[in-house]
Amino acid sequence: MSDRPVIVVVYDRGSASLLDIVDGLTPIGTPVLALWPSEHGADVQPLAQEMLTVEVLDPEDLDGSAERLRAHAPAAILTYSETKLAVTAQLARRLGLAYHTPATVELLRDKYAQRQRLRERGVDSVRSHRLREAGDWPAALAAVGLPAVLKPASGQGSRSTHAVTDADAGARLAAELLTGPDRESTLVLEEYLHGRDCAPYGDYVSVESAVSGQRISHWAVTGKFPLAPPFRETGNIRPAVLPDDERAALLELVTGALRALDITTGVTHTEVKLTPDGPRIIEVNGRLGGWQVQLARLAGDLDPVALAARLALGEDVAHVRADDERVVFTRAVAAPVEGGTYLSVQGLRTALALDGVEHVVTRYAPGETVPAGVHSAEIAWVEGAVADHATALRVSAQALRELAFTVEAPDGTPYTVRESVPEPEPSAVP
Template structure:
């Protein structure tokens, strides 16, 4: 009889269909969700693959789960980590303990733990009220990065270069009911880490690892395409473009960081900035990174959703050697920071004929209203492959020159509408 696996689901997780592909053929899945618009919308789909329990109480969730006699618990969502830890504790199932979840989800606690362990010393200050602003700037200096203590997806993440403008941002963000992933959450101001020039690629990477009984095993280092202002991602690829020595230093920093935070089991996604002085830590995430499973399936034939599920059940599943093979990529295009209407995307058919492109998928259609903001909101994604990262860079440049995006802007009700047409390479400036 299949083992029973509890899957705590929330917004930001792997898609229910991808979870089903990774788990449903070999495990008995029972889903747990907290009440929210997204989870209510996904419940009919989740229920096709197993029972769904919706509750905001970990104690109630545990009571309703016990009749299923669960063998393990997993989540693929940053938002769900805390709730998953509470449910796992109530059921006495292995998972991150509460202190570890705190260090994984609170950027201040994480920086404090890493500093105490001597792993990384990025200057960081917690901001609970606007009265904390002056001390924060004194500690970190400017420029600095302002963001929610509990956050993700670049939501409300800003580069601050002016004291007065930064204070106004702090006041505005703290006035929001939910500046990050939790209601009433604090902010952090972090030292800005300048990156080194990597040509056509971004100045940061992420390290994808699996942790079993405290032992960290790296699966791959993910290369990135350059961010667009302020901190919006534009894509990722395997393998990284780094030379062996720098890649090893990034992996060592990621391993020490994961260990310092007390992670004993599960997938980790550790972001590393590549500075002129060497790799520095951006943050450790205690879950599957966005888009990483798709790269792993294509590059390795390894489903990381399944790997995480089997690890949660205590199964000893072999992992392949660290990936350094053919280049596989995902290139996406973020919506403008100003509110707008998408009028159309041109050049799609030409991009599809590019020999290095295997898939073009739109996420927004003509007429879609785009709310604006600094969070990453993808308009589309281009996937493909190449013999190596040098050829990958050529393909990406061709795609960026071919795709063209048309928008209509009206900065306030009744204002004159202006239109703009830009290539993929120019889109990030909007």
């Protein structure tokens, strides 16, 4: 029998791909894929079965699924998928393995419950109110005020997330989101956090943390490019550019948040708004953050996929840090909110020829559908590694200006998608 530890990965679409998991976990153990029977799971199943052991989970019989996994004698369990935190917690409890407790997963997945806990523990006091039906709007408005943010209580990728500045428009929007064809079961109205001037960067960052027992280590702070309306992410830059005192304050805030949510193992991804009055929590996520695999690969430093598995195995690796010797970035061309059919791209060769650009990744093949919606989504993105932040800003902006994408609208009319990113002012770049 092999002495390599078996690591169960509950798999669905998430922050690490199937190949990322195979590459990251095979050197340290034997991964067993607990495959969720989704459309994405069905797509990757043939390839997964070529590379590693696969057990397809039965959502109606988690007891039986756990027994099949038990037969592999697992030493650890984890997931890289936001939507599978709860299932992973249930399986971990059945298998007697370390993971977030179901109570902690509830706090991580329910953004209203998370806000309540952070307020109760004195960590952050952002006003919020839950809406389960359209009639809850007046009470939510009275509790939170305007401007505010309306979003699903449980969601990711800025899905159905909107800024609200008018009470009547907010009432209509809440009713639409709760009763429309893609209706949300529960919404949260929360205080809008005004960011400080961080140009040419976005006014928020993410903190990537490793938790091992009582030890919390923040292994990276990821800067962001400015959001596209309403709250669409447009890219990442690491390390973030922050004054030392602000960095210390935000790390202290995140440490308090992780302790308040009773997180004791694994990697976390916490988004933090940089306001004139100091950092404020946007949300805490109990899994590896998006884009961290790409950023780590560009930097050539620690593998965050492997880090999550090593923590699940009980290793004390909370001392690890990204070395931040290079400035790395991912910068996106946002998918059009109206959607359509992807046709073609121009400017790829010129963008790839720029010093510092490592990859240009296009999301769609000609003829594929670009879904409509206001969630964070990319039609393509640029990845790069350079010596300093000024070069990162210049090169990434130039690469985006070279790229143009042709999309056919639902009515059959072709249109062009491109990002007109201005050259940053030298005085604005640290």
